[in-house]
Amino acid sequence: MKIGIPRGLLYYLYFPLWDTFFKELGADVVISAKSNKAILTNGAKICASDACIPLKLFHGHVLDLANKVDAIFVPRLKSVAHGEYICPKFCGLPDMVRYSAPSLPRIIDTEVNIRKKSGKLKQSFEEVGKLLTSDKKKIVHAAEKALFQNAIFRGQMLNGYLASDLLQNRMMKKQVFQGITVAVLGHVYNVYDNFINMNLFKKMYDCGINAVTPEMISDTVTDRYAAEMPKKIFWTFSRKLIGAAKYWADSDEIDGVIYIMSFGCGIDSFTADLCERIFKKKGIPFYIIVIDEHSGEGGFETRFEAFADMLKRRKRNESDFSAYGEHSPIDQNAL
């Protein structure tokens, strides 16, 4: 059986897990093509108009797979951590895809919901596994292997590799520049999709700027920092981002922050605002890129270069550039 995995949304977090599980059970895994303009255009045509760009892109990836596979894997992800949720669009994703795209092959829409009981994950594995084999032991074994691969993947990210490189089997040697480090925040599918982020990491590399992402900080640390919020953040990815933001704001590790946000993202509308408030209090430069299907790379490049220049001059302490437009204390002393 040929199973298609769209190269979008949580592919950037769970692909090693899905891939290992399916391959262990003897299925062929087909991934859709790398995100590109045509995929986005096709997706945007069938998707609801006020959906966010990663969702439109995902629809395009599904279309890309439509005639190539026997089934497309679009799990119904309701909750991926105890007591937490993720964006509600993930929960309705199989329904959205099914009613937007014409004539699709079978959609595997197993529900994953471990909000109340973590044991439910086993059930989800079983449900998917049953489609491929009737041997229960084999499914359990495959699930264990998949979770192990997932742990390895997370470990590699903790060691400072980018998911976008790892998923293309490019174990780029970590290059550490002397100088500036910028944290790149955002949902994984915005940060690691080089089409959505308009090759941000390459641009940073060319400018001699180190990039760090939230996935390079361990969950224990981000959990501890996120717990400082007066009310628990109930979206798993948002909690990770806020935890990372608070950690960086407390440390001296970074010189600036770039937040990649998709237009109309409900969770980012709150998370980005909270992050901005956190960094503003510490005087760390913070730059939000809002992306939709009309975003142009030229404009983005100009803004990125200006931001990079500002960071470099700040670092040299040329005139202690203010990050937020206020007069810096040094200016006032000079007067």
Next chain:
Amino acid sequence: MKVTFPHMGNIHLLIKTLFDELDVDYVIPPKCSKRTLELGSKYTPEMACIPLKINMGNFLEGIERGADTIVITGGAGPCRFGYYAEMHRQILADLGKDVEIITIELNENGIGELIAKLRKLFPKKPLATIAKGFFDGFKAIKQSDALEQYSFYVRPRELQKGATDQIMKQFESEAMCAKGRDIFKAIKLAKDKLSEVKRDPDCRPLKVGIVGEIYTLIEPLTNMNIEPILGNMGIEVDRSLTISEWIKEHIIKGGLKLKKENDFVKAACPYIKTMIGGHAQETVGHTVLYAQKGFDGVVEIYPLTCMPEIVANSILPEVAKDFDIPVLTLVMDEITGEAGYRTRIDAFADMLYRRRENKRNELVLSGN
């Protein structure tokens, strides 16, 4: 302590009755207006949904009138509403406003915290009195919801245009002045007046159901008075969500963990299988139910960037096709213009009238 709270349609009737009976010092923020929205949008994240912005405006206008405590309900996701209180707290703190925010919610800290909060809000009152206050408040909102629903029935049938609007307007100002239990008198009076409105006995109005996200559906500022607009075009309106139903389902049944049995869940099941937060399931389910009840059309309203409704919105075309019912989608944000909005509704209503006529003509021609 001077308490204020956010508006949402007639919810102030509930809170007013409750606070009056329990002698809480409160200030009702002025009715939601353009100024409320402008004030709110100025300080809230650009991409946040419109209810957050209007709530913020309500609080700022309440604070202008001397409030120092804010009461709002909470939640635990996945809809953004659950994190509203925290956003408001951060924004108000950064603005330098010294206010306390009390969130009425059942969270992971259990019922003890909720009771402690209620004790703080209503000091020295026995729990039984508080419960009685809630009961009366609930009764007030339930009756006012019924009154509104009744006005939707009367408005398209009235012989003298504008009679219903006038009665409802009068009720609004009387209800604002009523103290405590006087509210019930005001509701009764308005209801009696409505039943005396002269109606056209031969009127067979078109019927339109309204579905979508609850806040935009209920707050007149965000839906730009859609019920009176449609009603005055001679269309009978049914609104799928009301505040009293919401309280019954989420606070009473949800709080007591009673089993919820709803038609709309069953109706939505073929299209959307689980609860995904917000009102996506309601939107899809009620559209199916309206179609089955023979309604002529459905209007869907939701705030821009509303996560659950985007899911519902991408499924609705399929429902509309399966049940042959026209659906008009209206997405609201702070820059939605009234003229464009009216034009779309006008066009939709015209289309519905023609559709009905065509159907009748077909019947005549086919000779069945």
